[in-house]
Amino acid sequence: MDTIGIAVIGAGAIGRTHIDTLAKMQKTGQGHLALAAVVEPGPQGQALASAHGVPCFCDVAALIDARAAQAAIVATPNETHLPISTMLLTSNLPVLLEKPVAESLESALALIRIVDETGVPLLVGHHRRHNPITKAARDAIRSGRIGNLVLATVTCSLAKTPSYFDAAWRRTPGAGGPLLINLVHEIDLLRHFFGEIANVQAISSNARRGHAVEDTAAVIVTFVKGGVATLGISDAASGPWAWDLSAGENPARFPAHDISAHHYAGSKAGLSLPDLTLWEPDDEPDWTRKLKTTRLPLQAADPYIEQLLHFVQLIREGGMPLVDVRDATANLIVLDAIRTAATKRQEVAVDLRALGG
Ligand SMILES: NC(=O)c1ccc[n+]([C@@H]2O[C@H](COP(=O)([O-])OP(=O)(O)OC[C@H]3O[C@@H](n4cnc5c(N)ncnc54)[C@H](O)[C@@H]3O)[C@@H](O)[C@H]2O)c1
Structure with a gap:
């Protein structure tokens, strides 16, 4: 089975949890996935990426240009969820997007349109569901x-x-x-x-x-x-x-x-x-x-591991995300x-x- 390389975008509080979880799973071969890159403009990004032996990019455009990952976790501030997810989905990269789905209903509705248009998987990170x-x-x-x-x-x-x-x-x-x-x-x-x-x-x-x-x-x-x-x-x-x-x-x-x-x-x-x-x-x-x-x-x-296993299953086999963009938008409403x-x-x-x- 091919390994799926996943980039973590935003190496803050929850981004570091995702990086640690990916590293743990990679070590045991669980899910056949790997941390592929870190995208983080802050100074901690390079240090974290180096510690895991992966490249660090300052922004999402650079990650996409480098074709450094097959999927991404978006763990950035809420108001960036729509623009970052849009760039990834329109570049055919499946997204695990941290909750809340967006900072406003308007942004969430725009994201629903992008998900429908592209047909690329987007799972919203309500990890407790897993x-x-x-x-x-x-x-x-x-x-x-x-x-x-x-x-x-x-x-x-x-x-x-x-x-x-x-x-x-x-x-x-x-x-x-x-x-x-x-x-x-x-x-x-x-x-x-x-x-x-x-x-x-x-x-x-x-x-x-x-x-x-x-x-x-x-x-x-x-x-x-x-x-x-x-x-x-x-x-x-x-x-x-x-x-x-x-x-x-x-x-x-x-x-x-x-x-x-x-x-x-x-x-x-x-x-x-x-x-x-x-x-x-x-x-x-x-x-x-x-x-x-x-x-x-x-x-x-561990719900973060279960969530990632579901994410890679969606990428490999398709199907409905356990928490899809509409369901998560209902929470926002x-x-x-x-x-x-x-x-x-x-x-x-x-x-x-x-x-x-
Ligand atoms: N599932 C959970 O339990 C859980 C827990 C905490 C946070 N969250 C969610 O995760 C998201 C991040 O929260 P946090 O507390 O980790 O935030 P944080 O502020 O600790 O970290 C965000 C990181 O994103 C970086 N960043 C900002 N803009 C960026 C961009 N355009 N590209 C790349 N990196 C960028 C920042 O430099 C920062 O390091 C929020 O949506 C939050 O609601 C979810």
């Missing part, structure tokens, strides 16, 4: 074990350090903020588990950090199929209650705490994640009786509704008609 925890949870929910969703609570408390905000895009409206950077993961999972979202309400605040973007928000969503979820998010609040700090997905960056961050209460039983605990009554639900707990079986795997709801202080309907179909 986590066996997510697959096991979805199977349990779909099997009817928790019944119909009644109430979900999702917490995401991340005490980011001041240096995290040295990168200006992370505090720039339209490009950064924890709604776009972090809550997009939670919205993606909720839609994956419970279907489309009908309405949202929200408040947001920048009182803790004083940046132009929010640092904290509380959101209420209502699902088309029924059920309501509350989501609390802050990048200025210390506490372990976040998927990122409990699922163990990226141990090199975040230690894992043995707690749960998602709680789904259904008409029959409850499910907490990422610990995959099912909370069931012996008989009919009864708040006066102790619930029995079962940890659902799990064959743990929900986020837009949340931001509008927070600004106007009113309930906002989620309108997916821009996606067609």
Whole structure:
């Protein structure tokens, strides 16, 4: 089987995770892929590329001209996702694009057109979807074990350090903020588990950090199929209650705490994640009786590796990306509704008609 050479574009926080993951897979022969190049204008690019024995390019055009890779991972700031992906796709290079799919709905819709026109694979990097925890949870929910969703609570408390905000895009409206950077993961999972979202309400605040973007928000969503979820998010609040700090997905960056961050209460039983605990009554639900707990079986795997295995499979065999550009754009539409709801202080309907179909 021919090895697929993959370039990593943007050697920042998550780009380095992808470089490490590629190097690990290359070493073991997993997926028959290899790190082929790094594209990074910052000074760390050359050092990282040299450490891995691959060329470093200052921009995507130079990578394309050099024909140095057969596919690329785009791990650059959100507002660059559309222009960089467009260059790659129109040069027939498949793309694994970090989430969120774009910084705005307008850009995401433009990207949908490019993907449709070129027919070149584009997978959006909602890596949690590739986590066996997510697959096991979805199977349990779909099997009817928790019944119909009644109430979900999702917490995401991340005490980011001041240096995290040295990168200006992370505090720039339209490009950064924890709604776009972090809550997009939670919205993606909720839609994956419970279907489309009908309405949202929200408040947001920048009182803790004083940046132009929010640092904290509380959101209420209502699902088309029924059920309501509350989501609390802050990048200025210390506490372990976040998927990122409990699922163990990226141990090199975040230690894992043995707690749960998602709680789904259904008409029959409850499910907490990422610990995959099912909370069931012996008989009919009864708040006066102790619930029995079962940890659902799990064959743990690194979601970044699983995501790359899916990416190379798409390149070799074709098929539908697990997270395609339209699906990821639906997340952005929900986020837009949340931001509008927070600004106007009113309930906002989620309108997916821009996606067609
Ligand atoms: N899947 C996840 O869990 C996850 C985690 C973190 C970040 N992300 C996403 O990944 C993207 C990058 O986030 P980050 O935190 O790593 O950012 P970062 O600021 O740490 O790194 C971005 C890097 O891209 C480089 N860059 C900027 N413009 C470029 C260009 N035109 N060509 C090549 N390189 C360029 C910058 O110099 C920087 O090194 C964002 O879209 C973010 O939302 C995803």
